[in-house]
Amino acid sequence: MTDGGNDPENTDAYESFHVLSHELRLEILLALNKAPDYSLAFSELQSEVDEPNSGKFNYHLSKLEGLYIEQVDNQYTLKHPGHRVIDASRSGAFQCPPDVGPIDVAGSCPDCGGPPQFTYKDYLGTVSCGNCGNKLISYHIDPGAFTDRSVDEGIRAFDRWVKSTWRMGSDGVCFACAGKVQVSFVRAAEGPEYSQLYRDFFASNHPVLLELDCTNCSFYSYIPTGARLLDATATLGSVDKDLIDIQRKKIWEYQYIIDGGYVELVDTDPWEVLIEVPTEECRAEVTLDQEVSIVSATLDWE
Numbered sequence: 001m002t003d004g005g006n007d008p009e010n011t012d013a014y015e016s017f018h019v020l021s022h023e024l025r026l027e028i029l030l031a032l033n034k035a036p037d038y039s040l041a042f043s044e045l046q047s048e049v050d051e052p053n054s055g056k057f058n059y060h061l062s063k064l065e066g067l068y069i070e071q072v073d074n075q076y077t078l079k080h081p082g083h084r085v086i087d088a089s090r091s092g093a094f095q096c097p098p099d100v101g102p103i104d105v106a107g108s109c110p111d112c113g114g115p116p117q118f119t120y121k122d123y124l125g126t127v128s129c130g131n132c133g134n135k136l137i138s139y140h141i142d143p144g145a146f147t148d149r150s151v152d153e154g155i156r157a158f159d160r161w162v163k164s165t166w167r168m169g170s171d172g173v174c175f176a177c178a179g180k181v182q183v184s185f186v187r188a189a190e191g192p193e194y195s196q197l198y199r200d201f202f203a204s205n206h207p208v209l210l211e212l213d214c215t216n217c218s219f220y221s222y223i224p225t226g227a228r229l230l231d232a233t234a235t236l237g238s239v240d241k242d243l244i245d246i247q248r249k250k251i252w253e254y255q256y257i258i259d260g261g262y263v264e265l266v267d268t269d270p271w272e273v274l275i276e277v278p279t280e281e282c283r284a285e286v287t288l289d290q291e292v293s294i295v296s297a298t299l300d301w302e
């Protein structure tokens, strides 16, 4: 199917996007975004977008009414889909991303103990070793992470973003559309061979990965199996104190997430994966089952 307009499943989305295909209509949404309470009267809105022709202005305004904006007490206001259009445009995903770094960050390289450095390029945040070049983590994030923030604050946002995306995704909820994410084990990141992210994937030496695939939108991802533990703070807080407050360490400081040496593939039929969680007092092992659920956590006091 090449013509989305004839596809009954896509007709609504096609028409909704088509409505936005005029500069003045986007300007109207942007003006409402800047207004107090996201609301303006007809004349105020007309003045904000600087369109002297009332007939023309009214025509384009009427096209947005219903889905993107609504009129309440003679005020035009953004509806939820209108906010989402603004959010997408302000994420920076449709503009040229800035280059950031390299900047020294917390942690150490699992291969050589060298100092990790953060860079941002082509929508990819990457932490790699400044000494041996080993890539600790690399993941997509919108340029919005670096808008109105210092570089250090942007790096903090990257850490929070990845944790949240991986926690939700490995629990079956899509960060992009709130849709259903299928979560499964795979031996390697297969398929997206033209993706810059997976051509030189930071977790390619892990014995097993989690594949996240949203059944509703285009979101897919391969992430380290250890990331599943980020969503198990209540279960595993007694095993690893750092999991009680997952903001205490940056995501690339969790050895069992970035280092495949802490992951053992026990079986594939059904799947069973064991993750070693190093702690100060003991050696802990967490077992994930076919459903990518935590089935046991054992402590070995040494």
Ligand SMILES: [Zn+2]
Residues within 6 Å of the ligand: 109, 110, 111, 112, 113, 114, 129, 130, 131, 132, 133, 134
């Ligand atoms: Zn290194």
Ligand SMILES: [Zn+2]
Residues within 6 Å of the ligand: 174, 175, 176, 177, 178, 179, 180, 214, 215, 216, 217, 218, 219
């Ligand atoms: Zn989705």
